[in-house]
Amino acid sequence: MINPFPVLPEFEYIRPKTAEEAIQFLQSHPEQARPFLGGTDCLVALRNRRISPNFLVDLKYLDGFQDVIFHPHDGLTIAAAVSMNEMIASEPVKMTYPLIAAAAREVGGYQLRSRATLIGNICNASPCGDTIAPCLVYGGMLAALGPDGKRCIALKDFFLGPGKTILQPNEIVCSIRFPLPPAGSRGKYLSIGRNALGDLAIAAVTILAFPDASQPSGYCFRIALTAVAPTVIFAEEAQRLLSQTPLNEKTLEQAALLAGQCCSPIDDIRASAHYRREMVRVLTGRALQQVWNALQKDVQQEGGNG
Amino acid sequence: MADQIVQMTVNGRLEQYRIPQHMTLLRFLREMLALTGTKNGCEAGECGACTVLLNGEPVNSCLVLAVECDGATVETVEGLTERGALAALQQTFMEENAIQCGFCTPGMLISAYALLQRSPHPSDQEIKEALVGNLCRCTGYERIVKAVRQAAQA
């Protein structure tokens, strides 16, 4: 029986001045302290008594945690405390990493996104976290800080299962960095929820594709699937097929089928496993079609220009 | 239960408050400041009835700790009404009958206000997307969307 209390459980609110101080606090209060950013997952979990930390450590006000930094050569860094709305509005995200913005726009309502963060979405490690898949296809690298200093974690290695990551309890994620998307890349994010917008994803598909002369098909595809496995996953067989087989309607269709087969969704109150699988197939098919159209258009235009 | 001293500007007034650390901004506004125009519909970020402006941005006040607002500026429907910020929207909400029970109205107005601040001439689709986090069980939304559109044109 879900029976939350109207008030939050008691805890102490900690606002560290530096990231090091935050780590120290986490280190000296094992199992008792919890870092948070926007709190949109954290406070709900507290209210439902799913977690009961004695201390909430607010990372929002740490130096450098509010920055979005773009280098035309190195790529993009989004710091932990940047809200989804700030991120969606930022020019480099809109122009160069549009899939992140597209997925973020599907997270809750606008007022939720004033607080919700990309890093929070990632650290929460929900299989239906909307923004995780775009971060995966752009090759995101997390910068984590712990008692032993900094380490870089490739996002694809970060998740262990629903709500589980390789992050240590005394580590925090400071930012996520993305290399520049490969030249000529095109992408699409498609998701389906119960309402037309604003609902958690029943299934979502994120595709990034770009010309790659080293591949037999001449293209490389990254396809990430949301809400259809214990973590967000890559549809590897589909990716392989698309890089190795000449691209045409049939290959795309087959790739969509493979994507539907490679996931391991569950039945829950939001949807059945069967429906989720179907949606992966349909959404992948549609997204591939759109991405393929865009890629072809690029070729035609290049041809025209050259 | 640990309290904390917090400096906050609420509806234009900077004051010092002593606030329990686990108190949400929603509870603080309603219970300590009697600013009851901000409504409680779920306390879980889902209904938008508790929407207020925090440093100018709309937030679900049920998902913000009051102590997080140390040094921040908070505006509620009362403050925004007093300084006339909502006048155009209030007028069109009244004219279009976009209000029935009125429980969602303060949150709706604030979400709509924030939208018009960042996008003075929104399309209908933009209006709908901006209000997707505000539930209304009475009106069927159509009149709310229309009222926002009218206010943008005014």
Place this chain on the structure above:
Amino acid sequence: MPELDQISQGIGENVARVDVQEKASGAALFTDDIQFGSNLLHARIKRSPLPHAIIQSIDISQAERLPGVKAVVTGADFAGRIGLYLKDRHIFARDRVRFIGEPVAGVAAISEEIAEKALDLIRVEYEPLQPIFHPLDAIKPDAPLIHPDLGSYEVVNFIFPEPGTNISNHFKIRKGDVERAWAQCTAVVEREYYIPHIQHVPIETHVAVAQVSHLGKITLWSSSQSPFAQRDLIAKTLGFSPSDVRVISPYVGGGFGCKAGVTMEALPIVIAMKAKGFPVKLRLTREEEFYTNFVRQALVIRLKMGCDQAGNLLALENTMYWDGGASTEYGVNITRAGGYSSTGPYDVPNVKTDSYCVYTNNIIGGPYRGFGMSELHTGIEQCVDELADALGMDKVEFRLRNVVQGGDTLATGMTMHPTGIKECIQKVAAAVDWGKTSKSTEPYLKRGKGIAIMWKAPAMPPNPGSSATIKLNEDGTLLLGIGGQEIGQGTFTVMAQLAAATLGVPVKAVRIAKPVDTDYSPYEWQTVASRLTWSMGNAVLAAAQDARRQILAIVAEAWKEDVDDLDILDGVVISRKTEKEIKLKDFAVYGIPKENFEGWIGGPIFGRGKFMPTYVTGLDKETGQGKRAVVHYTTGAQAFEIEVDIRTGKLHVLRAAAAFDVGKAINPELVRAQMEGGLIQGLSSALFEQMIFKEGTMQNPNFVDYRIATTVDLPDEMMTFIVEVPQDDGPFGARGVGEHPMVPTVAGIANAIQDALGIRMQGPPFTAEKILLTLQSQEEKKG
């Protein structure tokens, strides 16, 4: 007295709502907004974790000792049973619990934090009993009895429980001879539908504050559609006299039926009885709102309908099993309403109806916008479509041929009054270009159109009363006292219009006396059944006429004129004969001096009025026959054009049209607002809503997983039409329309899906997944 139509000034005009200024500024007071100061105690409820169990023991001793706890109560403290039509519920469970979430104990403490700790300290031991979660299981002969004492419960005389079973009401209609009629039918359709539990989802959850004085007088502040019913029911259950209880009810943040009758309001009262002097507040969390209060009960409906070659309906057999839940104190009358309206708005000569209210260990069912009619019409209107299909007849034509008309004898024997249902059908059909097909932009998007119609009568006891008072103020304004509640439907505005028009003052001169307060407001049965415009409206009209009579008599005497030559226009009494004028404010309270200081005429003016239908008769227990089952029926129709993505199952409404016969629209924009809001609520229930239970535990008690329609789910276009065939005893001919707009929606969408895809969806919600799976299984069948 002038005729009503001569003083209909402002009637039918889109007067601005009288409550919007407050509501648009955050100033409007709702129950949770009232400030009670630092002595306020916070109540929390210990609830049953089991669906069916004997309570072996409750140990509250530790909780009582916790510092800050002021009161702990259990069912042992209060023996009485409560209920509107059938007293089958304890305020706190006593010997056994019957659903998950049932109150077992309650605490009041100086903070919610302490109240939470206290609940943890209460120890309850249970002996589990076999639970029943489906009405069809509950009616089996060997089913365990959920209410073994049903035979001893107090019940009103039009509800028929069957003691020794789980059936708490059985309503029957036997009209004509269905068995013989089937033989004459060319087409017969036989179907079963399951309509799941849904919830009202007012954005304001239930909240009530109780204070009990040291003399034992009770004051209750509650978000309520029924202050007077609460006073009466709670007082009687606790052994008080109703006038010892005072209920104060400010604005209500949405009700839709769930704030009618008594649900959680008695809890803080009995807790406060153990903490005298303190105000005690209980506010339900969103989760508690979902699974501890009234819900719309689920329904299993079995329908058999048949018609002849020409398309005339000949017979209908309707068997309904309402999943009343653990208590059916209110639900028994939904069963009855479903029964006497069981033909839908059709003229059917042979009818056999059995409507059963069945106890289960599910959450308690209560009134929900439509009072059973949405569920009923979801079945009827799909069957009607199938019959028309079977004959190859146009569905609009089929309906026009069979709809009930003024003068028809209804299934209960009552004679139907004139109604505009045909016009409603024609209006909505035309609005969606019925009969024409439109093309979608993609091959995988399929379009279709559907229509559904409805009727509904106010469902209530035969004699629910209304009353109103009008007090003139020194400034010429008037204070209108009413006991009906503003729950968003706009009743304060409509009442102000009725009073203003009758009296001859501008609407802005009318103030509504609020909050509704049972000590000061005139009596009103409940704000339910779409009855206020009609019933309370009549009382307001009578009060205004009474005040008008008093005013004119004073002026006539002062001016030595005939009252028939006088009139009141815009707050000024005028003489049509002598062209004299006097403003109301110049004499409303102090009177008019006689000539030459020879004394005074008049005095404070105070009008009063009442209304109660006196003509509703009982219905025979075995046949359901009687002279007049109900006061009247409001009828209407909706039509939809939809588009479905056949690869995902996603449904999008392109056009929605609604038309209802409201008799007379006192305020047309408010009528349209009801039509729109109801349509979207109906659409939401058609597409998204279902309370999902696992062994009696609700799996989705929050907005994350109980989805309702939001701004992005709106139809591209919504059209509304007002039809006005006057009601003989309605104020200016008006009938109510609060509930009706959500009644036909589910069926209308189901019929549109059938048109678009050739599949029958049966029961809602028609989620994308369900549509896709139904499509797929149909394709499999085809091979």
